[in-house]
Amino acid sequence: MSIKxxxxxxxxxxxxxxxxxxxIEGGVQVPFDIQRVYYLxxxxxxxxxxGHAHKNLSQLLIAMSGSFDVLLDDGINKANIHLNRxxxxxxxxxxxxxxxxxxxxxxxxxxxxxxxxxxxxYYRNYSNFLDQATLIK
Ligand code: TYD
Numbered sequence: 001m002s003i004k005x006x007x008x009x010x011x012x013x014x015x016x017x018x019x020x021x022x023x024i025e026g027g028v029q030v031p032f033d034i035q036r037v038y039y040l041x042x043x044x045x046x047x048x049x050x051g052h053a054h055k056n057l058s059q060l061l062i063a064m065s066g067s068f069d070v071l072l073d074d075g076i077n078k079a080n081i082h083l084n085r086x087x088x089x090x091x092x093x094x095x096x097x098x099x100x101x102x103x104x105x106x107x108x109x110x111x112x113x114x115x116x117x118x119x120x121x122y123y124r125n126y127s128n129f130l131d132q133a134t135l136i137k
Contacts, residue, residue, distance in 0.1 A: 001095040002074045009060065013087040022087045024060075024112065031091065032058045032114035039064070040100075040109040049109070050100040053123040053133075058114040060089040061100075066107025073097040075133030083109075095136070097129050 011029055014021040026034035040049055050070075061070060067084035074096055081090055082102075089112075092098060100109065115121065123129035 001093045003072045003077050003079050003096060005093040006072055006079075006096060007091050008081070009089045009091050011062075011087045011089055020087075024089075026112075030060045030089065030112060034112045035115050036113040036117065038111050038113070040103075040111075041107075043068075043103040043107060043109075045103075045105065047103065048099060048101040050098040051124070053097040053129045054094055055121050055123065056094050056115065057118075057121050058094060059092045060112040061092065062086060062089045062110045062112075064108040064110045066104035067102075068100055068104065068107055068109055069102040071099040071101070073099075075130050076137065095129075095133055097123070097126060097133075 009029060011022045011024060024030060026032065043049070061083060063083040064086050067082060070081045070083060070090055072079045072081065072092065083090055123132065
């Protein structure tokens with residue numbers, strides 16, 4: 001898995017003078033069944049989230065409000081993605097180290113995930129992640 005497998009997915013947007021609407025169906029707009037939703041909010045200025053990789057989990061990150069940056073790292077290549085549209089999702093495949101920072105005031109990061117929470121699915125130590133990521137390349 002490499003950062004080339006990660007991408008921005010443009011979600012459907014129903015434009016309406018009363019306010020726009022975006023919808024997401026598991027396995028349709030996102031390439032996995034959605035087993036879990038969580039969101040980051042009330043993030044204080046300067047804080048950083050993420051700082052880990054997942055062994056098997058696929059995720060879609062959406063800036064529901066405001067903006068933030070996502071650093072992606074597959075052990076060889078890195079990319080920095082700025083998310084600021086609630087109709088764009090960043091698909092992150094397994095085995096990608098990610099760091100999320102530069103949260104704007106009042107921003108909300110919603111995450112759709114392919115599996116329920118499992119601490120055993122995490123690499124929380126960067127050098128352990130790097131060892132495994134380079135081994136499977
Ligand atoms: P973590 O995934 O490290 O947060 P982030 O990547 O956003 O910085 O999770 C932080 C804590 O929350 C950790 O103790 C595990 C817990 N947690 C759950 O219990 N369930 C969940 O679905 C998630 C994502 C985290």
